[in-house]
Amino acid sequence: MSAQAIVVARPDVASLVDSPIRPSWIISGSPVAKVQELSRSTDKTTVTSHWSCTAGTFNWYFGMDETVHILEGEVIVKKPGEAPMTLSAGDVALFRNGTWCVWHVPVSVRKICVCRHSLPVAGGFLLRALKFLGRIFFPVELDNPPGRQEEFEHSHNPNLIKTRYKATELA
Template identity: 50%
Template sequence: MALKMMLAGAAAMMLRQLPLAAPVEQAPLVARGMDDLPLEPSPIEPSWIISGEPFARVGLHSRAGDDAATTAMWDCTAGEFRWYFDWDETVVILEGEVHVTAQDGSQRTLRQGDIAYFAGKTWATWRIDNYVRKIAFCRKRFPAPIALAYQLRNLLRGDKGSSGGLAA
């Protein structure tokens, strides 16, 4: 128990040293119809393309005031490519389907209405036979010291979340 308290104290001291940015003013509600969000070309990195000529577009719906989260609409035509998820991303397939192979070799076909989570800092192969449209909820990962502080806090609280996440 004493070790837990020492670690928690050290983490708290580290967090107190971090400069806090002034809050960014933002609208309390951002709402649009799915068909009212303009999509702009968002080319896939050519070296990632395995086959076909996939054409992707993206439209930013909203961005958190701290720039740690975004919500966007994305669509893509037929093709196969590798994709690097720099941020954690949860997707909801709105139209079409995509065949996904994760970096661990697991495979899944995502269709309209399916929800999937892709961990940040991972690769996946996407094969789109015709077309897919998704909404993406993206979140930057916390820097290691902050993630550790949350994990310590959860440990001290006795939180036993099924994913070991950073529940508030």
């Protein structure tokens, strides 16, 4: 069975389920964390989630690379030896694998997070090399995508050479 090619998920506060913070990590308050898994990569190395937390201060350990996009609220993040950073609605941040931080949530915060298990540098190099060889020996036809096609020309500047695009209608 092949994986679904396009996964659409809607972050829904009503779909969040309890995801308790370890009691030993809580510094102050009674933060309540909840999570909703939105998608998971076929190779199980990447998960996209919707996460929320109520007021409190706690330690947090990132056991994998995590990119966050704050949807609402704010969090003040403090890494030992560094100045605190405030993340609020619209901000995007990357927390690298192995990072410890103190999170202070003044009222509440809600985020989308993409958590990815990173490869060692040598593993990443090997993966890129294999992908490069795959493109050479097993090229994918990009000029003729499957499905119903319409050709059209597009240019924002009449003095520019017109560029030819192919659009595939999504049904």
